[in-house]
Amino acid sequence: MKNLSTKPKKNSGTFIQLSLKFQKIIFLLLIILCLSGLISPPIALLLGLVIANLTGNPFLDLNHKATTILLQISVVGLGFGMNVNTALAAGKEGFIFTIASLISTLILGYFIGKWLNIEQKTSHLISCGTAICGGSAIAAIAPVIKSDEKQTSVALGVIFILNSIALFLFPAVGHWLNLSQQEFGLWCAIGIHDTSSVVGAANKYGTEALQIATTVKLARALWIIPVALFTSVLFKNKSSKVKTPYFIGLFILAMLLNTYVPQTALVAPYLVNIAKIGLTLTLFLIGAGLNFNVLKSVGLKPFFQGVLLWIFIGTAALLFIIKFS
Numbered sequence: 001m002k003n004l005s006t007k008p009k010k011n012s013g014t015f016i017q018l019s020l021k022f023q024k025i026i027f028l029l030l031i032i033l034c035l036s037g038l039i040s041p042p043i044a045l046l047l048g049l050v051i052a053n054l055t056g057n058p059f060l061d062l063n064h065k066a067t068t069i070l071l072q073i074s075v076v077g078l079g080f081g082m083n084v085n086t087a088l089a090a091g092k093e094g095f096i097f098t099i100a101s102l103i104s105t106l107i108l109g110y111f112i113g114k115w116l117n118i119e120q121k122t123s124h125l126i127s128c129g130t131a132i133c134g135g136s137a138i139a140a141i142a143p144v145i146k147s148d149e150k151q152t153s154v155a156l157g158v159i160f161i162l163n164s165i166a167l168f169l170f171p172a173v174g175h176w177l178n179l180s181q182q183e184f185g186l187w188c189a190i191g192i193h194d195t196s197s198v199v200g201a202a203n204k205y206g207t208e209a210l211q212i213a214t215t216v217k218l219a220r221a222l223w224i225i226p227v228a229l230f231t232s233v234l235f236k237n238k239s240s241k242v243k244t245p246y247f248i249g250l251f252i253l254a255m256l257l258n259t260y261v262p263q264t265a266l267v268a269p270y271l272v273n274i275a276k277i278g279l280t281l282t283l284f285l286i287g288a289g290l291n292f293n294v295l296k297s298v299g300l301k302p303f304f305q306g307v308l309l310w311i312f313i314g315t316a317a318l319l320f321i322i323k324f325s
Contacts (some may be wrong), residue, residue, distance in 0.1 A: 076247055103125060111128075161298065187321050192314075221248060
């Protein structure tokens, strides 16, 4: 009887080990596929979603950190394909609407949160993520308001779900409305939350759209600092330090080198290509972090708040661009 009782445990442990090895092999093969450059960013995101919900992500504990680092490196690499003069023109065009949309989104988010009776910190994180730059803004604001893990996870879940939809939806709408490269680049920089999905959608639309969208989005990301300072006053927390997005400075340096140092042209195309591949892998990892448990934990009210804010900022940005273009 003793032997019979111990045998199934050994077999069970062996099965779990084999299952984990299988998960890792499949996951690594998909990473290699992303690195090959044979698939587009939206397809990479879709593959990540599929693998997360079918076999699981065996490296889930490393996923968020790897995604953050890869995104930042990819954004800096894309700077080697951009011109400072073009970037300044794009930033100037989006500056006024950036301020208007940011303030109105935060105010609207506050009242929607009150209306839906959503916990204040969760509501504020969703509003900041929608108004500024998605997950990066939430990561910066969360320690300022001292949100707990569940509040932060819910806000991130809402933003990442809508980002995934935007990556497919925005290019389709852009083509349907015959938006120019300039119009689409500005629209997706304002209407899509996270930098990764902004760059992914714009890259799918065209080179000029990619340049405009990346520049405007990163300029928008700098608003994390004043919003975080305002948040610390609102939540009466003077001790928390604001995380500065230093990689934006490296992005600007890359643009300066590409514009004013002729020798940069020798390596710039290769760096941009590597950056685009890095972005594809980033979106795969984002998808791989959205398993069913994450989707389930979001809840209907926070998700509804995120959808309403997204519709507001996306529609307002689109109408503004069409009217004044």
